[in-house]
Amino acid sequence: MKVVISLGGSLISLEKPEFIEELAGFIKRVSKNIDLYIVVGGGKTARGYINTARKFCKDEAYLDKLGIMATRLNALLLNSFFKRKIPCTIETASKMAPPVIMGGTTPGHSTDAVAAMLAKQVKADLLIIATNVDGIYDKDPKKYRDAKKLDKIKIEDLKKIVGRKWRAGENVVVDSIACRIIGKEKIKTVVLNGSNLQELENAIYGKKFNGTIVIT
Numbered sequence: 001m002k003v004v005i006s007l008g009g010s011l012i013s014l015e016k017p018e019f020i021e022e023l024a025g026f027i028k029r030v031s032k033n034i035d036l037y038i039v040v041g042g043g044k045t046a047r048g049y050i051n052t053a054r055k056f057c058k059d060e061a062y063l064d065k066l067g068i069m070a071t072r073l074n075a076l077l078l079n080s081f082f083k084r085k086i087p088c089t090i091e092t093a094s095k096m097a098p099p100v101i102m103g104g105t106t107p108g109h110s111t112d113a114v115a116a117m118l119a120k121q122v123k124a125d126l127l128i129i130a131t132n133v134d135g136i137y138d139k140d141p142k143k144y145r146d147a148k149k150l151d152k153i154k155i156e157d158l159k160k161i162v163g164r165k166w167r168a169g170e171n172v173v174v175d176s177i178a179c180r181i182i183g184k185e186k187i188k189t190v191v192l193n194g195s196n197l198q199e200l201e202n203a204i205y206g207k208k209f210n211g212t213i214v215i216t
Helices: 017-030 043-053 060-081 090-095 111-122 155-162 176-185 197-204
Strands: 002-007 035-040 100-102 126-131 152-154 189-193 211-215
Touching (some): 002 111, 017 060, 017 197, 035 060, 090 111, 111 126, 152 155, 155 176, 189 197
Parallel strands (some): 002 035
16 A cells, blocks of 8 residues: 655644654654655745745745755754655656655646655555644634534635645645645545544544544
8 A cells, every 4th residue: 555645844844853852753653654755844944944934035936945955954853763765756756665754756746746746656545644733724713713624625615715726835734736736636635633643543543533534
């Protein structure tokens, strides 16, 4: 079984090294019988660099390069427990023996989109979008108290929620490019809170989990 995980950069926090260690242990354990591909996001580090640079740079492709470097830095941090090659392209990643840990690839593609493209390339059985919220809501739960979590959502409805445009450093639960790929390739996808490793494990093994199933 092949599983691609888009691991939100918010989950790789320098203030929580114990979680990074737990996550590495989880990857080692699950990888004994599941082929895992982990695409790590840039999180706060990426947004910090991008937002600062945007004050004097309007080149979105250049800003995206800053974000990509942050994703690879986070990937290297998680890779401290594995010390494996960090691939810079989907093609290279797809040819490596799992577990594979990587960051972003080229400007214009978020790590969600990279994970979706990688899932297509390796013919993954499941794509997991692991964020810092427990699924997809009808509106931003950090801004609206009455936001409702959706147990299931059609990909076309998700596209309406996230919109069509992509900007470097954009912080949405699943970005528009990833949505297009997931819909076109009909990739089995779930969204959940990656900080809860038990829920992550449940989703991988087809057990009941707290999150959202994307219907393609």
